[in-house]
């Protein structure tokens with residue numbers, strides 16, 4: 001068979017992209033290295049099945065009325081997602097979460113793809129970027145090294161991160177601004193800030209006194225941490241990506257001279273007649289804006305290997321973050337991803353080589369569902385291109401559209417890190433909607449707008 005599209009990687013994204021194309025009659029070659037005669041396998045995969053879940057068996061919340069990932073499930077189902085259909089068949093009880101039997105799930109995906117007459121699954125490792133024809137690269141966070149090198153060469157070495165350190169991200173509206181305050185250190189960078197539309201006070205600062213700082217450092221030292229796997233232990237950190245608990249181990253004052261440095265930050269909440277501008281706290285936790293909407297704020301320098309529950313408990317002891325809601329928690333593991341906002345166009349195509357699309361976690365989304373959803377979109381875009389039809393992107397108010405917009409240009413390129421879908425990526429709903437009803441407002445709007453968009457796929 002001659003192929004119209006070559007998909008590399010039969011994981012969550014590649015399988016979904018292959019399905020979307022094949023069911024539209026497009027001839028597809030899907031290359032998956034696992035199961036090849038050479039016995040290739042990433043350090044995390046255990047078997048040869050397509051769409052293998054490498055860690056947990058959960059697709060997280062299935063509540064499409066109140067939860068952003070639940071809404072993404074909904075959007076994918078409306079687009080006849082194979083991953084969602086296989087998950088339904090493999091579902092196991094897990095409360096409001098969508099969890100699956102991973103073997104049944106993978107077998108369902110394999111069977112559905114095998115039944116497609118225009119699709120060939122070929123067990124082979126691909127080491128170079130295809131020189132001609134349309135291609136979707138969906139090789140995931142653990143892309144085999146030779147191909148990763150080629151992608152690095154094609155995109156610029158600095159653009160392909162081989163290791164990723166993640167700091168937590170907090171929803172702006174969950175930060176107590178009666179305690180925290182906006183300021184830049186020494187008011188520096190005001191000019192640049194004004195150019196970017198800011199007002200010169202670009203950071204949210206959370207103050208700590210001496211006792212709070214000491215207790216916090218102790219919490220970092222004592223907190224429950226994830227242990228590196230053997231293969232991860234050999235991967236170097238990027239400069240400046242030292243986990244915060246490792247810094248805390250280095251000495252009592254290391255953090256105060258590092259990410260928690262208080263100098264040049266007058267806290268106006270502590271103003272007195274003698275110090276009308278306020279005083280410097282003993283230590284400071286800074287948050288930097290993470291998206292154009294200003295709804296998400298990144299904890300600066302707080303990349304961490306603390307387990308998620310330990311992070312939530314400890315970070316909520318930070319003054320101003322007592323009620324913090326986290327759009328993403330920190331983590332540190334090897335992870336290959338592109339600086340997509342810079343490198344990809346709005347249709348996930350490499351700007352420098354538009355016949356190549358990227359899909360899945362390599363684009364900088366995070367999570368099984370998100371990876372599959374970007375595969376779904378890449379499949380739909382490629383199908384439209386082959387059919388010579390115009391592509392209409394899903395509205396940003398839908399979960400599919402919010403994630404796609406973030407990846408393909410709306411995220412800040414300088415601080416781009418893998419991201420789960422969350423309501424901070426959506427345009428805000430009417431501020432008059434009561435806080436308690438906002439989640440429902442996001443999902444109701446998203447569902448209505450998706451309905452309006454679906455006919456564009458016909």
Ligand SMILES: Cc1cc2nc3c(=O)[nH]c(=O)nc-3n(C[C@H](O)[C@H](O)[C@H](O)COP(=O)(O)OP(=O)(O)OC[C@H]3O[C@@H](n4cnc5c(N)ncnc54)[C@H](O)[C@@H]3O)c2cc1C
Pocket residue numbers: 008009010011012013014031032033034041042044045051052053054055056057058124125126127138139140141142143144147334359360361362366367368369371372
């Ligand atoms: C260790 C680890 C644990 C994770 N745990 C979770 C979790 O619990 N929950 C969650 O939601 N997300 C988790 N993720 C994040 C992410 O959601 C998954 O990695 C997800 O599977 C990504 O989907 P993908 O399709 O982009 O990549 P993958 O599902 O990894 O698929 C990529 C496929 O490409 C193949 N491949 C790679 N290179 C080549 C090549 N050169 N030629 C041919 N084939 C190739 C691989 O064998 C693989 O099958 C985890 C990631 C890692 C690394």
